[in-house]
Amino acid sequence: MKHSSIPSAQILVQTCKALEISRVVISPGSRNAPLIIGFTQDPYFSCYSIVDERSAGFFALGMARETGSPVLLICTSGTALLNYYPAMAEASYSEIPLIVVSADRPSYKVDIGDGQTIRQKGIYSLHCDVNEELEQDLAHGAAEFHKCQGIPMPSLEVLEELQAEINQRNEKCTLDALQFGKQNRAPVHINIPFEEPLYDKVESLSFTPQINSSNLPTEEDPINLETFLSNWEEADRKMILIGQANESLLTSDICGQLALDPSVLVFTETTSNTHHPSFFPSIDSIIAPLEKLADKEEYFSALQPDI
Numbered sequence: 001m002k003h004s005s006i007p008s009a010q011i012l013v014q015t016c017k018a019l020e021i022s023r024v025v026i027s028p029g030s031r032n033a034p035l036i037i038g039f040t041q042d043p044y045f046s047c048y049s050i051v052d053e054r055s056a057g058f059f060a061l062g063m064a065r066e067t068g069s070p071v072l073l074i075c076t077s078g079t080a081l082l083n084y085y086p087a088m089a090e091a092s093y094s095e096i097p098l099i100v101v102s103a104d105r106p107s108y109k110v111d112i113g114d115g116q117t118i119r120q121k122g123i124y125s126l127h128c129d130v131n132e133e134l135e136q137d138l139a140h141g142a143a144e145f146h147k148c149q150g151i152p153m154p155s156l157e158v159l160e161e162l163q164a165e166i167n168q169r170n171e172k173c174t175l176d177a178l179q180f181g182k183q184n185r186a187p188v189h190i191n192i193p194f195e196e197p198l199y200d201k202v203e204s205l206s207f208t209p210q211i212n213s214s215n216l217p218t219e220e221d222p223i224n225l226e227t228f229l230s231n232w233e234e235a236d237r238k239m240i241l242i243g244q245a246n247e248s249l250l251t252s253d254i255c256g257q258l259a260l261d262p263s264v265l266v267f268t269e270t271t272s273n274t275h276h277p278s279f280f281p282s283i284d285s286i287i288a289p290l291e292k293l294a295d296k297e298e299y300f301s302a303l304q305p306d307i
């Protein structure tokens with residue numbers, strides 16, 4: 001099996017594999033070639049190629065929502081990742097683990113007029129709690145970097161030592177970001193600068209993830225429903241509000257039981273995927289007229305449920 005020769009690409013691919021993140025939506029490009037090579041060459045991953053970035057974003061969003069598991073969304077540098085923004089905003093408000101990984105130019109090529117180059121770091125920061133940028137690899141493209149900077153090349157031994165330190169920091173950064181998205185069902189952005197050449201492959205990995213049970217997330221404690229159940233049984237007036245949800249949230253039997261209970265009112269939003277003749281759909285259209293009444297506080301007080 002072939003791998004990208006670039007260490008940071010290997011780190012991302014192998015960390016995703018270790019965390020059992022297997023679905024990858026790819027927007028074809030050039031700068032993200034190291035990631036495309038890494039994911040498509042490994043049969044563990046299910047890869048989907050969608051040229052239009054906006055469409056790719058919502059395709060990945062729907063997949064993440066349906067499965068409840070993180071989905072990777074990969075694009076090239078420049079304005080490509082801006083087309084993912086609508087999906088990222090939706091993921092933020094809907095608590096969907098969408099992981100955007102954007103390829104970038106090296107930092108010294110930003111703000112000098114290089115083609116397809118924008119300021120990508122933190123571009124989703126208003127709608128994304130985790131925005132990470134990996135460090136530039138030194139073991140790859142070092143000659144080009146030092147030539148552009150006009151500084152002498154360090155020895156091979158020094159380069160290897162520095163690269164090992166970079167690998168360690170990039171691994172931690174990648175692991176923390178992916179675990180956050182997985183645990184919190186939240187969108188995450190990882191930006192990775194790649195220097196040319198982008199298409200080189202190697203037979204063996206130069207990186208193996210150092211992940212053990214101590215740094216993997218633990219299962220959350222089960223919710224204690226005894227107190228809630230006691231309050232529910234004691235309440236005479238119960239109100240259920242169902243927002244955006246999957247079709248499997250409530251079975252037809254459960255909906256039927258709720259509909260037959262005279263102490264229960266069920267209100268649903270359009271995106272709830274929950275339907276029953278006794279339920280009240282379109283919450284906003286019911287509440288909005290009441291808010292315009294002069295004595296709205298009396299109405300809302302009279303409608304106040306016990307639970």
